[in-house]
Amino acid sequence: MAKELAIDTRGLTKQFDRHIAVNDVDLQIEAGAVYGLIGPNGAGKTSLIRMLAAAEEPTIGEIYINGDRLLRDDSNPTLKRRLGYLPDDYPLYDDLTVWDYLDYFGRLYRLQEPRRRRRLQEVLELVQLTNKRNSAIATLSRGMKQRLSLARTIIHEPIVLLLDEPVSGLDPIARMQFREIIKTLQEAGMTILISSHVLSDLAELCTSIGIMELGYLVESASLEEFYRRLSRQQIFLSSLGKLDVLQAELKNNPLVEDWEVLPETGRMRIHFSGGQEDCATLLRSLISAGVPLTEFHCTQEDLETIFLKLGHQQAS
Amino acid sequence: MALNLVMQLGEWNPQMFRELKGRLKPRNILITVAISLVGQLLVLMSFSSQLPDADNPDVPYNRYCTGGASSNYSLPTCLRDAFGGYLINWQLWWKDVFVWLSIIGIFALLVVGTYMLISDLSKEEHRGTLNFLRLTPQSSMSILTGKLLGVPILLYLVGFLALPLHLAAGLSGEVPLSQILTYYAILGASCLFFYSVALLFGLVGNWLGGFQAWLGSGAVLIFLWGLMVMVLGNHKVTQYPTDWLMLFNPAILLPYLIGSNSLDATNPSYASGLRDFSWFGLPIGASVWSLAASMVLNYGLWTYWFWQGLKRCFHNPSATLLGKQQSYWLTASFEAVILGFALNPEIGEWRNNPKALFDNFQILLVFNLQLFLCLIAALSPHRQILQDWARYRHQNRSSRKGGLMADLIWGEKSPALEAVALNVTIAFAILAPWILLWPENQYKIPALWALLLNLSLIIVYAAIAQLMLFMKTPKRAALAAATVGLLVVLPPVIFGLLSMTPTKNAGVWLFSAFPWAAVEHATSTAVFLVIIGQSLMLGLLNLQLTRQLRQAGESSTKAMLSGRPPVAIQ
Numbered sequence: 001m002a003k004e005l006a007i008d009t010r011g012l013t014k015q016f017d018r019h020i021a022v023n024d025v026d027l028q029i030e031a032g033a034v035y036g037l038i039g040p041n042g043a044g045k046t047s048l049i050r051m052l053a054a055a056e057e058p059t060i061g062e063i064y065i066n067g068d069r070l071l072r073d074d075s076n077p078t079l080k081r082r083l084g085y086l087p088d089d090y091p092l093y094d095d096l097t098v099w100d101y102l103d104y105f106g107r108l109y110r111l112q113e114p115r116r117r118r119r120l121q122e123v124l125e126l127v128q129l130t131n132k133r134n135s136a137i138a139t140l141s142r143g144m145k146q147r148l149s150l151a152r153t154i155i156h157e158p159i160v161l162l163l164d165e166p167v168s169g170l171d172p173i174a175r176m177q178f179r180e181i182i183k184t185l186q187e188a189g190m191t192i193l194i195s196s197h198v199l200s201d202l203a204e205l206c207t208s209i210g211i212m213e214l215g216y217l218v219e220s221a222s223l224e225e226f227y228r229r230l231s232r233q234q235i236f237l238s239s240l241g242k243l244d245v246l247q248a249e250l251k252n253n254p255l256v257e258d259w260e261v262l263p264e265t266g267r268m269r270i271h272f273s274g275g276q277e278d279c280a281t282l283l284r285s286l287i288s289a290g291v292p293l294t295e296f297h298c299t300q301e302d303l304e305t306i307f308l309k310l311g312h313q314q315a316s
Numbered sequence: 317m318a319l320n321l322v323m324q325l326g327e328w329n330p331q332m333f334r335e336l337k338g339r340l341k342p343r344n345i346l347i348t349v350a351i352s353l354v355g356q357l358l359v360l361m362s363f364s365s366q367l368p369d370a371d372n373p374d375v376p377y378n379r380y381c382t383g384g385a386s387s388n389y390s391l392p393t394c395l396r397d398a399f400g401g402y403l404i405n406w407q408l409w410w411k412d413v414f415v416w417l418s419i420i421g422i423f424a425l426l427v428v429g430t431y432m433l434i435s436d437l438s439k440e441e442h443r444g445t446l447n448f449l450r451l452t453p454q455s456s457m458s459i460l461t462g463k464l465l466g467v468p469i470l471l472y473l474v475g476f477l478a479l480p481l482h483l484a485a486g487l488s489g490e491v492p493l494s495q496i497l498t499y500y501a502i503l504g505a506s507c508l509f510f511y512s513v514a515l516l517f518g519l520v521g522n523w524l525g526g527f528q529a530w531l532g533s534g535a536v537l538i539f540l541w542g543l544m545v546m547v548l549g550n551h552k553v554t555q556y557p558t559d560w561l562m563l564f565n566p567a568i569l570l571p572y573l574i575g576s577n578s579l580d581a582t583n584p585s586y587a588s589g590l591r592d593f594s595w596f597g598l599p600i601g602a603s604v605w606s607l608a609a610s611m612v613l614n615y616g617l618w619t620y621w622f623w624q625g626l627k628r629c630f631h632n633p634s635a636t637l638l639g640k641q642q643s644y645w646l647t648a649s650f651e652a653v654i655l656g657f658a659l660n661p662e663i664g665e666w667r668n669n670p671k672a673l674f675d676n677f678q679i680l681l682v683f684n685l686q687l688f689l690c691l692i693a694a695l696s697p698h699r700q701i702l703q704d705w706a707r708y709r710h711q712n713r714s715s716r717k718g719g720l721m722a723d724l725i726w727g728e729k730s731p732a733l734e735a736v737a738l739n740v741t742i743a744f745a746i747l748a749p750w751i752l753l754w755p756e757n758q759y760k761i762p763a764l765w766a767l768l769l770n771l772s773l774i775i776v777y778a779a780i781a782q783l784m785l786f787m788k789t790p791k792r793a794a795l796a797a798a799t800v801g802l803l804v805v806l807p808p809v810i811f812g813l814l815s816m817t818p819t820k821n822a823g824v825w826l827f828s829a830f831p832w833a834a835v836e837h838a839t840s841t842a843v844f845l846v847i848i849g850q851s852l853m854l855g856l857l858n859l860q861l862t863r864q865l866r867q868a869g870e871s872s873t874k875a876m877l878s879g880r881p882p883v884a885i886q
Contacts, residue, residue, distance in 0.1 A: 016700070054451060055447055055450070077455075078453070081453050083451070087444075089444065091443045091445045092445070093445060095338045096338060100334075104330060104333070107326060108331070108449065109452055110453060112327075152448070
């Protein structure tokens with residue numbers, strides 16, 4: 001049986017003046033998934049996320065969160081408690097302290113004492129700001145402010161989390177901390193939609209990937225299917241001997257599609273269409289042919305390569 | 317215990333709790349307390365300095381002395397007691413302190429409070445923090461109530477600290493406690509009304525930038541100033557529809573409290589003046605209670621309408637301020653209220669004074685014009701909404717129901733022209749019977765013509781505004797407002813410069829926003845021609861609007877095939 005859909009949109013369209021930012025998007029995200037949304041700037045990712053968060057009204061189309069229709073008015077307080085939205089800019093109140101800020105949003109989301117206090121402590125611990133709880137927001141660094149915003153987004157334990165470019169402008173350590181937080185949240189059962197340009201992060205975090213281009217959702221699949229369909233197997237080889245011998249051996253194997261020598265390292269990269277068994281056979285044949293191999297490394301094309309290979313257009 | 321109360325408040329309204337937390341810092345509280353106390357001290361000192369100086373033997377007359385009025389100055393002569401000091405009319409002195417504290421209080425609360433609310437909301441809107449509040453499950457009512465109670469908290473504190481002195485001054489001036497409390501209730505209602513207006517202005521006037529708060533509070537200041545002059549100087553109701561505005565000034569209650577006819581406690585003509593204040597013949601100015609009740613009802617009605625706009629705009633800032641259906645009720649209630657003040661109930665007299673009736677009618681039309689200009693602004697959707705409506709109407713189930721006409725009259729996103737026309741019809745349906753009930757006189761027909769001209773011109777303005785709001789430039793709202801504003805103001809100015817008076821050149825004045833000035837001097841043929849001219853203009857504007865809407869509603873394929881630039885998905 002298919003899993004329940006956390007997010008389900010039907011014919012979602014957003015038009016700004018004569019420009020169609022999001023065009024007839026049917027997006028389906030299963031409950032518990034981490035869905036990575038990628039695409040060039042101006043592809044409509046932010047518009048799509050804003051509509052899902054009820055921050056923007058769709059021109060036409062419908063949005064269902066866990067099967068309930070999302071409307072942008074006063075009428076659905078319960079539905080709003082299921083959503084957490086972190087926009088790409090995250091304005092904060094400089095006159096409040098970290099604790100007061102989170103307490104304010106805890107109250108707005110109707111968390112009652114003593115649960116609110118407990119939840120605040122939990123969240124502060126998760127985003128590693130416990131020692132800053134009494135600091136004024138104005139004194140925090142960018143990474144801390146970003147984590148505080150994330151804490152605000154999850155304070156009410158939403159079941160759907162919408163993150164728009166959450167790691168842009170963060171240093172590598174802050175990004176790593178952020179990835180860890182997302183993993184924790186996924187383990188807690190949240191469905192997470194995350195748009196990002198840092199594809200290596202997405203490859204590590206996501207269970208599904210969607211690609212947007214010119215307002216259309218052109219790809220949407222689970223990460224495995226994505227790799228299976230679009231990623232080729234690569235093998236990196238290094239040899240102490242002459243490359244001619246190695247190349248002669250490779251020619252004999254019908255599963256080797258092509259190869260190239262990477263000039264800076266002297267390594268060789270071959271595209272290989274066989275499975276794991278065939279890899280083992282190739283390695284065995286090379287060794288028995290006496291090639292002095294120092295490296296034999298099977299890998300797949302990463303997300304970034306696939307994305308670039310697809311040659312998506314940039315909306316200007 | 318106080319802390320406990322604040323915590324409970326926080327559970328009840330988180331927004332208010334947040335505002336209190338951000339503002340009630342020791343330094344702020346200290347400054348506030350100092351301002352309030354120093355202010356009170358200054359008022360007391362300035363009033364003490366007006367007392368006759370016991371050491372100065374040459375003080376024959378003083379306002380606060382107890383002797384008989386002198387013939388020269390109409391001020392009482394000063395009498396000395398057995399110890400050589402002057403006998404002072406302390407009751408009058410305290411009454412004066414009471415009145416001036418009240419007036420200062422009104423200005424401080426309404427003007428400064430308005431400024432605080434507008435600047436706070438526009439700051440939040442500008443920074444984008446308001447969007448997070450919109451996404452929370454809190455209702456707009458709860459957030460905005462929190463703002464209303466929390467943002468001016470330091471101002472409330474100033475007022476609260478001045479309360480003992482105000483109360484003591486009132487009681488020492490022998491103002492009954494019940495009336496002082498009524499005054500507080502009215503002041504509260506006026507704050508609610510002006511602050512609601514401020515909230516709405518803060519939400520929708522964001523395009524004005526940093527100037528917004530100054531403009532809003534400046535407007536309140538000028539409005540109050542004008543009203544205060546009406547109460548202070550012209551201590552008599554005019555029997556014009558402008559009397560209605562007096563109900564917005566809490567100070568109008570003060571003469572009743574100090575047993576006078578104006579803000580001067582020594583004004584003896586208590587029997588006349590405000591006592592004649594009436595609405596549909598109901599003597600609402602007869603006593604402090606009837607006046608207070610009418611003020612509460614008046615504030616209540618308009619606060620209600622402003623909150624309707626607030627609720628719509630808070631969640632969707634791009635929505636029109638009012639729904640079409642709401643606007644019909646608003647027009648009906650406005651006409652009913654203003655008509656009550658236009659009846660000119662110098663009962664028995666007015667039948668013999670047709671000119672006074674016509675004067676009242678003219679002033680009513682000025683109010684009407686203002687109402688409809690506001691309605692045009694509140695009802696006309698902007699470019700994006702119109703485009704979406706034109707393009708996707710056929711896909712939208714709710715607007716398909718009942719056909720195009722029903723959509724134009726009731727729909728959320730349809731152009732406003734038909735709705736304005738219907739509002740105009742409602743106004744006509746309420747005002748025309750009144751004119752028809754007038755006794756036969758030479759003003760009856762001109763009045764009907766004036767009404768017709770005025771209303772048809774409003775529809776033309778609505779069409780122009782709607783067309784301007786369909787423009788591509790991002791400054792379309794400002795441009796539309798400026799154009800319609802100029803169309804209203806410019807013709808009379810030009811006519812004035814060219815010395816074309818309504819009496820001499822009635823024909824051209826009929827085309828202005830104030831046709832009533834000329835209509836009694838114009839021939840019926842001229843009026844008829846103007847109405848035809850306006851209809852033609854309206855027809856043309858409507859044609860243009862329909863054409864543009866149709867073009868916006870075309871699919872990109874159709875636009876492409878017909879050689880126009882397609883939908884930009886470059």
